[in-house]
Amino acid sequence: MDFKDMTAVELSKEIKAGNITVKEAVESVFEVIENKEASIHAYVTLDKENALKKAEEIQKKIDAKELTGPLAGVPVAIKDNMCTKGMLTTCSSKILSNFVPTFSSFAVEKLEEAGCVILGKTNMDEFAMGSTTETSYYGVTKNPVNTEHVPGGSSGGSAAAVAAGECLFALGSDTGGSIRQPASYCGVVGMKPTYGTVSRYGLIAYGSSLDQIGPLCKDVTDCAAILETISGHDKQDSTSVERNDTDFMSALTTDVAGMKIGIPRDYFGDGLQSEVKEAIMAAARKLEAQGAIIEEFDLGLVEYAIPTYYTIAAAEASSNLERFDGIKYGFRTAEDEGLHKMYKKTRSEGFGDEVKRRIMLGSFVLSSGYYDAYYLKALKVKALIKKAFDDAFSKYDAILGPVAPTTAPKLGESLSNPIQMYLSDIYTISVNLAGLPGISVPCGFDSKGLPIGLQLIGNQFEEKKLLKLAYTFEQK
Amino acid sequence: MANIISDETIEYVGILAKLELNDEQKEAAKQDMGKMLDYIDKLSELDTSDVEPMSHVFDLENVFREDVVTNGDTREELLSNAPEEKDGQFAVPRTFD
Numbered sequence: 001m002d003f004k005d006m007t008a009v010e011l012s013k014e015i016k017a018g019n020i021t022v023k024e025a026v027e028s029v030f031e032v033i034e035n036k037e038a039s040i041h042a043y044v045t046l047d048k049e050n051a052l053k054k055a056e057e058i059q060k061k062i063d064a065k066e067l068t069g070p071l072a073g074v075p076v077a078i079k080d081n082m083c084t085k086g087m088l089t090t091c092s093s094k095i096l097s098n099f100v101p102t103f104s105s106f107a108v109e110k111l112e113e114a115g116c117v118i119l120g121k122t123n124m125d126e127f128a129m130g131s132t133t134e135t136s137y138y139g140v141t142k143n144p145v146n147t148e149h150v151p152g153g154s155s156g157g158s159a160a161a162v163a164a165g166e167c168l169f170a171l172g173s174d175t176g177g178s179i180r181q182p183a184s185y186c187g188v189v190g191m192k193p194t195y196g197t198v199s200r201y202g203l204i205a206y207g208s209s210l211d212q213i214g215p216l217c218k219d220v221t222d223c224a225a226i227l228e229t230i231s232g233h234d235k236q237d238s239t240s241v242e243r244n245d246t247d248f249m250s251a252l253t254t255d256v257a258g259m260k261i262g263i264p265r266d267y268f269g270d271g272l273q274s275e276v277k278e279a280i281m282a283a284a285r286k287l288e289a290q291g292a293i294i295e296e297f298d299l300g301l302v303e304y305a306i307p308t309y310y311t312i313a314a315a316e317a318s319s320n321l322e323r324f325d326g327i328k329y330g331f332r333t334a335e336d337e338g339l340h341k342m343y344k345k346t347r348s349e350g351f352g353d354e355v356k357r358r359i360m361l362g363s364f365v366l367s368s369g370y371y372d373a374y375y376l377k378a379l380k381v382k383a384l385i386k387k388a389f390d391d392a393f394s395k396y397d398a399i400l401g402p403v404a405p406t407t408a409p410k411l412g413e414s415l416s417n418p419i420q421m422y423l424s425d426i427y428t429i430s431v432n433l434a435g436l437p438g439i440s441v442p443c444g445f446d447s448k449g450l451p452i453g454l455q456l457i458g459n460q461f462e463e464k465k466l467l468k469l470a471y472t473f474e475q476k
Numbered sequence: 477m478a479n480i481i482s483d484e485t486i487e488y489v490g491i492l493a494k495l496e497l498n499d500e501q502k503e504a505a506k507q508d509m510g511k512m513l514d515y516i517d518k519l520s521e522l523d524t525s526d527v528e529p530m531s532h533v534f535d536l537e538n539v540f541r542e543d544v545v546t547n548g549d550t551r552e553e554l555l556s557n558a559p560e561e562k563d564g565q566f567a568v569p570r571t572f573d
Contacts, residue, residue: 304521304522
């Protein structure tokens with residue numbers, strides 16, 4: 001039996017049954033990493049020595065029946081914007097090139113408590129700003145399905161690591177589609193939970209009102225198990241929501257008969273690759289055959305989501321990234337002539353172009369004289385977008401559509417035109433603005449063999465409906 | 477491009493953002509920001525005169541707690557990440573002569 005092809009839940013079962021040890025599992029994944037990492041570059045940091053040490057500790061706890069959960073013993077990867085105690089955390093930026101956190105993020109702690117072994121930190125767009133993982137200071141990640149193409153972003157390293165078998169699953173973060181879009185491009189499952197479901201404690205902030213942590217994994221069962229493990233109330237995050245319905249694995253059933261699914265006509269306009277459209281419609285028919293009721297409707301406001309997002313996200317980023325000043329941690333310029341000069345030099349040398357672009361835009365839209373016209377206006381449009389979703393969910397259990405308009409673009413084609421790159425997030429971004437859960441599930445390939453992703457969007461706190469539909473869709 | 481960003485504006489944004497740009501970067505930033513604002517101006521097509529701005533999707537309330545220290549003394553750990561330290565404190569370049 002080849003353990004490498006197993007899902008996380010399957011591997012954990014084999015470990016608990018004594019058919020493979022945690023150490024053997026970790027070593028076998030490192031074998032894959034050593035073979036593939038040179039061509040994929042999914043990771044910024046790897047720590048084999050520590051992983052093997054942890055593997056032995058976890059094995060003892062599994063043998064003593066102290067660890068019995070569905071993810072016990074599973075080797076995993078963490079996006080490099082989540083703090084990991086004692087392990088380099090760079091956000092794929094030069095400005096954090098030497099930052100070793102003194103604490104771990106809540107989600108990482110939850111995985112460690114569940115007996116997961118952290119292999120390393122995955123590459124991403126710098127500070128999660130980008131849609132291709134090409135803005136990383138540490139070089140691009142390549143799509144394991146076809147290495148001439150991008151893996152998507154910003155959680156591109158996490159998606160690529162899962163797709164290449166360089167981990168069993170990974171955590172990512174999603175501010176405007178950064179879990180779902182790379183999951184779609186790499187042919188894996190990815191989920192952004194309802195805002196507030198997973199604590200943001202220890203997640204290096206980009207757009208705080210939009211950021212959520214979630215899983216990138218091999219199937220929907222793993223997705224439910226991971227989400228169940230990392231969710232929960234945390235008093236360290238004031239936006240963390242108290243939920244008593246986080247038993248997500250209970251949603252892994254196929255009783256979708258009678259569920260109402262809306263397909264937004266406005267998700268199928270110009271710019272949508274025809275093969276993507278066909279695959280999505282085929283997916284809808286498959287759910288219909290299982291008894292779901294499919295209906296087309298007009299969601300509205302779709303073309304306003306991206307400008308709204310960039311205003312709000314840039315504003316929040318300009319504030320959140322003020323903390324990188326070369327004093328408490330990270331990179332400091334060699335030119336040391338006075339405090340104020342040092343701040344400016346450190347930030348100018350430490351941040352990449354896309355990060356600077358968004359910090360400047362954010363500073364501008366928040367500045368006096370422009371605040372009402374830009375920032376406040378965007379918050380008002382956000383309210384309208386939320387209302388459009390509220391109306392939709394008064395009629396439907398879920399919304400079905402594509403994750404992205406096209407399959408993965410080629411490396412090097414996106415960065416020259418930022419606005420064009422931003423369009424790859426057109427179907428995912430409004431989900432963050434409205435705080436909703438969304439899942440990306442593989443649903444076919446285009447003629448070049450590149451994966452296509454199906455997106456299911458749910459109302460707030462209705463992850464279970466999405467998991468049930470996705471699980472049903474996944475069945476042969 | 478409908479939005480023309482002036483030298484004064486980009487200078488001001490540089491101060492707010494604490495970024496130092498050379499002349500070439502300034503020109504590029506002016507172009508970039510102009511294009512982005514043209515794109516964002518699309519929002520003005522929508523009448524939002526009766527809409528309340530929404531900062532959070534939930535009715536979040538402030539979370540209060542007693543002001544009690546719960547973590548231990550982590551000074552050494554925290555300083556281990558500092559670019560420069562002196563006498564157990566963060567060291568910064570001189571702020572005035």
